[in-house]
Amino acid sequence: MRTVLAREMGGCSVLGRIWGVWRRRPGVRAVPKAPGFGTEAGHRLRPRGSSKRSRPLGGQPFPGLLQLENLSREELVDVLRAAVVDQKGKPGELTLFSVLPELSQSLGLGDQELQVVQASGKETSGLVLLSSCPQTASRLQKFFIYSRRAQRPTATYCAVTDGIPATSEGKIQAALKLEHVDGVDLVIPVKSPSRKDFQEGVKRTLSHFHVVAMGSGCALVQLQPLTVFPSQLQVHMVLQLCPVLGDHTYSARVGTVLDQRFLLPAESTKPQRQVPDEALLRRLCLTPSQAAQLPLHLHLHCLHLPGMRPGEAPMKLLAPLPSYFSRTLQCLGLHQQ
Structure with a gap:
């Protein structure tokens, strides 16, 4: 390799x-x-x-x-x-x-x-x-x-999530569909899909996740999609009640009451800017207006490729983290354990 x-x-x-x-x-x-x-x-x-x-x-x-x-x-x-x-x-x-x-x-x-x-x-x-x-x-x-x-x-992605998954690793499976809502294409989870649903565009999706580090109520997570669907990883992490930091489309589907998180109905929850709590804003050294411009912290870190000629070793291609991503990890104290 x-x-x-x-x-x-x-x-x-x-x-x-x-x-x-x-x-x-x-x-x-x-x-x-x-x-x-x-x-x-x-x-x-x-x-x-x-x-x-x-x-x-x-x-x-x-x-x-x-x-x-x-x-x-x-x-x-x-x-x-x-x-x-x-x-x-x-x-x-x-x-x-x-x-x-x-x-x-x-x-x-x-x-x-x-x-x-x-x-x-x-x-x-x-x-x-x-x-x-x-x-x-x-x-x-x-x-x-x-x-x-x-x-x-x-493919292996790395993500910073607002929230920590309940388990350190596992699989996320969900049936998803694309739906045009108010002029925007949104990904909607489908519970107990029928054969007709699959004929009309619903797709079974699967991702692996592994929590690399956690702290400050956030986590550094490795994600490996095994299917291809728009915004699959963002929606999968929302289903884990841990939206990706900077997800200004799907994070609104996670509600909180008395520090307990729950899923809001995807069909009736409109996209809105992600609003980190005050403690997280302080750790990130951001104002609320700056947080509204927070980039999506989802990074395609590694691709596995085959050898291009017979007998040639497979290749692993890596991309370093962007500077703002590394800065976020430093602010949150997230490091590989």
């Missing part, structure tokens, strides 16, 4: 690798453990250079959070290009499809079009896998499909 640590890209929602061009970049060197998790990273591939960087963040309370609305198309391409770890790897985001042609040209790929092979939700930080080779993309997509059918996890 080869382990590669992808370069941190200032909290942008994605980090990734492009497969399909097999010329190795120079400059391999050893690196320390990825922040917040103990997975050893054997080598890092030196990122491609860039003459531009994103604009400074000023007094933002969330260091390392890249604000796309402050970037031009050219600056965004430069930020993405600077985060490429070698000629077959680079980041992108689902909302950034429009700049993929320019990024392809910037990387010297000519007429080769970039396509997304693996990606998480648009608010989730971490890895996005892009490819300029259709054959490689097809092979990787088949690998991910086969792994899901075999219930073998290929």
Whole structure:
């Protein structure tokens, strides 16, 4: 198993690798453990250079959070290009499809079009896998499909949750559906679904979770989805009464009375900004208005990939935590035990 640590890209929602061009970049060197998790990273591939960087963040309370609305198309391409770890790897985001042609040209790929092979939700930080080779993309997509059918996890996320799961590890199973509510697509759990429900789009979902650390009423949790559904991990943690920190869509479904948490009806609970309690705000050193802008603390930390050639060892690709995520862990005293 080869382990590669992808370069941190200032909290942008994605980090990734492009497969399909097999010329190795120079400059391999050893690196320390990825922040917040103990997975050893054997080598890092030196990122491609860039003459531009994103604009400074000023007094933002969330260091390392890249604000796309402050970037031009050219600056965004430069930020993405600077985060490429070698000629077959680079980041992108689902909302950034429009700049993929320019990024392809910037990387010297000519007429080769970039396509997304693996990606998480648009608010989730971490890895996005892009490819300029259709054959490689097809092979990787088949690998991910086969792994899901075999219930073998290929992706590991890390999350900070507001609340601590009742057990240190386990499985979360739920039938979910997408429902259009007030102009927004929301994920709704379905109790005791019928055959007709499944025919109409309800899907059984499954995730593994493992509590890595806990403190200050919060937890650092590793999550491994075994199915693919929009916002699956956020909804699964809400069902555990432990919404992900910065989840401004589904956290409102968790109510509290006399310090006891309970689920509110998903169908009638509208999304609203997550409001941490006063003690948590103090630990995070945030004002209520700043907390309303808290980024989603859900990070695609690791992808398991197959060897690209017969006999080649599998690869584990790692993305360091964004700076704001690491800051939150420090404020809450959450460290791997």
